[in-house]
Amino acid sequence: SQQGEEDPQALSIQEGENATMNCSYKTSINNLQWYRQNSGRGLVHLILIRSNEREKHSGRLRVTLDTSKKSSSLLITASRAADTASYFCATGTNRDDKIIFGKGTRLHILP
Amino acid sequence: NAGVTQTPKFQVLKTGQSMTLQCAQDMNHEYMSWYRQDPGMGLRLIHYSVGAGITDQGEVPNGYNVSRSTTEDFPLRLLSAAPSQTSVYFCASSWEPGAGYTFGSGTRLTVV
Numbered sequence: 001s002q003q004g005e006e007d008p009q010a011l012s013i014q015e016g017e018n019a020t021m022n023c024s025y026k027t028s029i030n031n032l033q034w035y036r037q038n039s040g041r042g043l044v045h046l047i048l049i050r051s052n053e054r055e056k057h058s059g060r061l062r063v064t065l066d067t068s069k070k071s072s073s074l075l076i077t078a079s080r081a082a083d084t085a086s087y088f089c090a091t092g093t094n095r096d097d098k099i100i101f102g103k104g105t106r107l108h109i110l111p
Numbered sequence: 112n113a114g115v116t117q118t119p120k121f122q123v124l125k126t127g128q129s130m131t132l133q134c135a136q137d138m139n140h141e142y143m144s145w146y147r148q149d150p151g152m153g154l155r156l157i158h159y160s161v162g163a164g165i166t167d168q169g170e171v172p173n174g175y176n177v178s179r180s181t182t183e184d185f186p187l188r189l190l191s192a193a194p195s196q197t198s199v200y201f202c203a204s205s206w207e208p209g210a211g212y213t214f215g216s217g218t219r220l221t222v223v
Binding site: 030031033035041042043044045048050088090092096097098099100101102103104 | 115142144146151152153154155156159161167169170201203208209210211212213214215216217
């Protein structure tokens with residue numbers, strides 16, 4: 001079974017608005033990563049947050065992690081057409097070296 | 112260019128045939144994994160390796176074999192292809208499990 005579950009499954013917003021995606025997971029983690037996938041392409045690593053961190057920023061991306069709620073959020077500010085893609089969270093645990101992905105959120109930026 | 116190279120990009124197999132999907136990386140990464148991606152299912156881990164000579168099973172290992180004789184290469188073998196193995200396969204590598212992955216561009220496999 002997959003560790004992470006993204007919410008919502010799909011999201012459409014106007015260009016310039018902020019987009020927020022959430023990821024919930026089931027067991028304790030070492031780290032949580034966010035990836036982007038453009039249609040038909042491989043995944044691109046966006047940002048990694050470790051279990052002892054609460055927030056990280058990278059450009060227009062902001063990731064938060066709440067280990068007590070077993071959840072993370074990815075905020076993309078001032079969205080652009082090029083942000084149209086699927087976004088996945090992936091988790092790594094203390095128990096083994098597996099990195100497990102969720103099912104993803106499809107983001108569509110409307111012009 | 113440095114990165115993860117997957118071959119072939121497309122493949123059609125008949126049920127029962129075997130084949131090997133190739134994956135090579137030139138970044139000296141110790142950690143490599145194979146995932147399959149199906150519509151609505153996200154990415155599911157097939158097998159992974161933490162270094163040469165070491166492999167382990169992921170979420171969906173049945174029907175697949177792997178080996179890791181060198182740091183650079185991590186081939187995925189389909190023993191007897193089934194239509195349920197129709198999918199897009201991605202290879203990924205990183206310098207450790209807790210670091211971000213570099214992904215290959217994928218192999219689109221159809222089993223008829």
